[in-house]
Amino acid sequence: MSTINYSEKIPNNVNLSEDRTLQRALEGWQPNFINWWDDVGPEGSTNHEVYLRTAVSVDPQGWAQFGHVKMRDYRWGIFLNPGDAERKIHFGDHLGEKAWQDVPGEHRANLRRIIVTQGDTEPASVEQQRHLGLTAPSMYDLRNLFQINVEEGRHLWAMVYLLHKHFGRDGREEAEALLQRTSGDQDNPRILGAFNEKTPDWLAFFMFTYFTDRDGKFQLSALAESAFDPLARTTKFMLTEEAHHMFVGESGVSRVLTRTAQVMNELKTDDPQKVRAAGAIDLGTIQRYLNFHYSVTIDLFGADQSSNAAIFYSSGLKGRYEEGKRTDDHILKGQTYKVLEVRDGQLVEKEVPMLNALNEVLRDDFITDSVAGVNRWNKVLEKAGIPTRLTVPHKAFNRQIGALAGIKMSPDGRVVNEAEWAAKKSEWLPTPEDFAFVASLMGRVVDPGKFAGWIAPPVMGINRQPVDFEYVRFG
Template sequence: MSGINYSEKIPNNVNLSEDRTLQRALEHWQPNYLQWWQDMGPDGSQNFDVYLRTAVSVDPQGWAQFGHVKMPDYRWGIFLNPAEQDRKIHFGDHMGEAAWQDVPGEHRANLRRIIVTQGDTEPASVEQQRHLGLTAPSQYDLRNLFQVNVEEGRHLWAMVYLLHKYFGKDGREEAEALLERNSGNADNPRILQAFNEKTPDWLSFFMFTYFTDRDGKFQLCALAESSFDPLARTTKFMLTEEAHHMFVGESGVGRVIQRTVNAMNELKTDDVGKLRAAGVIDLPTIQRYINFHFSVTIDLFGADQSSNAATFYSSGLKGRYEEGKRTDDHVLKGNTYKILAVEEGKLLEKEVPMLNALNEVLRDDYIKDSVGGVDRWNRIIEKAGIDFRLKVPHKAFHRNIGSLAGVKVSPDGRVVSDHEWNQRVEEWLPSDTDRAYVGSLMGRVVEPGKFANWIAPPVMGINRQPVDFEYVRFN
């Protein structure tokens, strides 16, 4: 078992006590982190006892222990997957060489940038979700929100450890800056735009954890291939926790759909007005939320052609999703890849060097993965005997980065005029009216086993507990 030392002020499995300078630096950062959690973490929840899962080891058998704990007392710490003996670099120009245990000088700036960008997303999502606890649809959901929040906090710790240990004074300054930027702050926003968007309601939260945390999965998988071994080991363990966030999203949207189709069958109607009068979220509104969150998330992968992506790959800093399962030469110098372009008002594919298109490769892998959950949501609708299908929009829809930025494309992939876009945008993206309606449903339900009218209960509780278990104790 790769155990974690919980007797330390900062729980860890990296022998922190043997590096006194690093330990002191992180112990100096810790109070600032706790102050950030107090100021920007879940609103009004500091004294709740929450039924949380804590890592006790990093092996698959024993990494989760459940119990009630106050969130500010959660044992955040630094956990890396066990080292792989004699690990070799398996892609890029250094293929076959020993994996790096320290940062090569020539890659220092790029590695720092990658770690800071990943680190910045973690506290950003906590800030975006700060007020959601005040409108939780059930205790079960409130607990899941808090579990996601504490794990995003731990992922911040994971990146801060790398900055402190491997990047000296620069790393310490970057670690401070991670607590100084805030989501949506006009003067000091988060690095990536999707992490400055509001998460105003629980439908947005479920969409965020399904779509945007899935971007996290793909970015972490690409970093888990890194030639910089401490980064690869760190991100591999983070992926274990990320899976829960996507489960919260997929099951959450599924339960919203379940409640809606139940109401449609009870009332024998698909009339949006009647369904809204009954207090459920109609399927066309769910589709518009999918369109918004999917399109905002696929922008996170970056421009479709990127010299940085080529550099990161060839240097061995960041691989592809499941690099080891691919059958090419893992150097890609002569390979090409198709990306979308717009010519004479039409979308068409063009071949470009694959090294420059690696953001697009990762985006396409992500899109394939995203479709699976949407298919499972459709099975709920199908089972209810309702003729309606949810789908992810075309990847050129509502894009704000790369060659498709600002091009007006419908969800089914037609290039449209500004006039048609303006006429139909409220069919395709959530309108102010949609958001106000969904917002109007958000009222706090905290009695064990009770659920808001707009969402169905889960099939089972957490860690084999009953659905009406006291997941949160309000002290």
């Protein structure tokens, strides 16, 4: 069933009305969700009418419609890609068996953990971004922020549906807990570290949506391979929405670089203080923000060696990115993969069983994808005749998880001592002064077609609308 029923209280394409118990349970959760949105969702947005994309189908062609919607009236719902009754499990110990429509008892705890962890990231990013609307650099950007926020809210619904439908009382309790944890809360924080970091300004937001939403792409792609068919189908549709989030990040940083390069060329200088004095963000600050967000994000993939990763793969719960395009046996027993460790003060590679290194496999896929986008940013600088290039730091830089946690490593991959780290840290990671400077630029600009002085306008508007379209109507 590809169309979505908007006549029901909870829009869906899963025939919710045929399961009255489930429908009542989700309708009981719905007011708690709205309370959460009102409490920690986008600040001051209640009466705004925003030009939002709303899913109307899960067909890849014409799946969404655009129109002005009050944020609080957005029709969050439950949408799964069409099912295939003949779908087979295509990796792990159950290779070739029929995909599961229900949760096998022996995998119940692990599946619940996977779904809860994914579900927890969705409201967390809304909480991290809740104040950003107050400092939007344009109405166009404000609309993009709000689009991401409502879609992260819908991705929470996607996971809550699975918890309610397939995990009974445990699932209902976990669904409640997803609204009780809060990003950065000392007593009840979000599950993963990156989702407790602040997103204090729009440069951080663009880096977050480029890197951290890209982690989302890879995690969702791995779950879209799952033997548990409802999880695979819901994450496939989430990926359709996720693409826009990464576009916002990539194009946002591109536009910051375009403006910075323009100022550098106008002033004929690469002096960061002169660039800052002209109201643009210097390239050193952009590089430090990149280093921070990249290193925090690659920690999200988990420890380099993980028995859980091996169990998730072998039992069919979570595959690799683009599992179907890989040409090995999809069981991986006896295969190896290289991971890094520090031995005698040097970084060395060692071969480990591939099943235990699947977090590292996914991290390396993410790194390849991330580097391609950074190269596109460098094309902006190249085109402007600026010789500086942005780089991603070494994957052992600033790590807090796994065998590389706490190792003092330079961005170019040298193990350094405490003294050098202390001396160079302010060159490698954003400083309080960097944050204060970027914050000083964050004045709100919301007249149609006007943009803050530190960012260039986009090349085109949303859904073929002009750049100066009234994307947000303020109530």
